[in-house]
Amino acid sequence: MDLKEIYEGVISGNQKVVSEGVQAALKAGVTPPTLLFDYLIPAMSEVGERFERNEFYVPEMLIAARAMQGGMAHLKPLLVESGVEPIGRVAIGTVKGDLHDIGKNLVSMMLEGAGFELVDLGVDAAPEKFVQVVRDGIDAIAMSALLTTTMPSMKTTIDALVEAGLRDKVKILIGGAPVTQAYADQIGADGYAPDASSAARMAKELLGV
Ligand code: B12
Incomplete structure (x- = not known):
């Protein structure tokens, strides 16, 4: 699978793509920190930047955040298990x-x-x-x-x-x-x-x- 789809899925607010993409990537052996730090978080940062440039508004930000949650739901338990420390x-x-x-x-x-x-x-x-x-x-x-x-x-x-x-x-x-x-x-x-x-x-x- 193309991991870029997960990144794009967050930006376009497609929770199904993100959720299924994350599950498929985990099955294929991609690690939870890779998915979080290289795809989900950068995608959400991009959403934030678009919001600041007035290219995105509150609804886009909300659906992007919801799409990200769709991926996070699969990652959270694994991240907790593997002891990845939050930044604060x-x-x-x-x-x-x-x-x-x-x-x-x-x-x-x-x-x-x-x-x-x-x-x-x-x-x-x-x-x-x-x-x-x-x-x-x-x-x-x-x-x-x-x-x-x-x-x-x-x-x-x-x-x-x-x-x-x-x-x-x-x-x-x-x-x-x-x-x-x-x-x-x-x-x-x-x-x-x-x-x-x-x-x-x-x-x-x-x-x-
Ligand atoms: C939706 C809404 C409601 C809903 C709330 C539903 C909910 N679950 O939140 C309901 C219907 C319950 C409601 C009730 C009331 N509301 Co009201 N409500 C609104 C409304 C329309 C939108 C607020 C909103 O969600 N905006 C969208 C979000 C995304 O924006 P935001 O909250 O500003 O958040 C952004 C930033 O501020 C910032 N931010 C927010 N929090 C934080 C925290 C930190 C740490 C940081 C860094 C940043 C940050 O980041 C966010 C995202 O970018 C506003 C009008 C408006 N246009 O703002 C009135 C408004 C806020 N409400 C108002 C009033 C008067 C009331 C009521 C008193 C009405 C009444 N007579 O009963 C009650 C009070 C109830 C109570 N005790 O809280 C007034 C407030 C006036 C004033 N200056 O005090 C407003 C401005 C409407 C108006 N023009 O008169 N309300």
Whole structure:
């Protein structure tokens, strides 16, 4: 089989091609890290670049991410078994009082696509939830807010981390439609990104990977 089909399948959002391609490649002896690092992740990076060039929009990004998940489903158990280390661990959640999760899920997919292991705290994630996950050990937290009324929960969460003496144990990335770089600076977050593909780039930058 032509492995390029897997790469193209992600870009065109064809989950069936990606899922079947990955299974066939595994049967033919291609290793899970090769499929992940040489095909799935580069394809998702290409999707991110096209999004940044305004050649792709949110729907294309969503179907590409779903297609990638179709391949990841077969690779994940094997990667865990073979002990391939993720490049970092990130806990992501939509902040307290906020139920919007489409953007958060897109960011999750791009982070996973970039090689991070994700802990999803879901929506309406209270500051205590973020504090607990940092206490348990995580490299970064990523907070999403879509409402101007819930943005302040990002600051409350950072304050709670400071209070718990955990602020310097974790990198903090924030985003969501009403969030800005100025707001990130104001509340003492480490990074802000305006969209899912730059979120993955920023997370790598913050963690030096
Ligand atoms: C879909 C939607 C809903 C759905 C949510 C479904 C779901 N499962 O998410 C439902 C119907 C539930 C909903 C409810 C409400 N909504 Co609403 N909703 C929207 C809508 C139309 C789209 C949001 C969306 O998904 N966009 C697409 C995604 C891909 O974009 P995104 O979320 O911005 O994410 C991108 C970036 O921001 C960034 N990003 C996002 N998160 C993160 C995190 C990190 C760490 C990083 C780095 C980057 C990042 O990357 C993403 C991908 O590129 C917006 C309008 C709009 N055009 O934005 C209103 C909007 C956000 N909603 C609004 C409102 C007011 C409400 C309600 C209060 C309405 C009501 N009166 O009940 C409730 C609040 C419910 C609650 N408590 O949360 C307002 C907010 C106004 C404001 N400034 O506060 C908006 C702007 C509509 C409007 N113009 O009035 N909503």
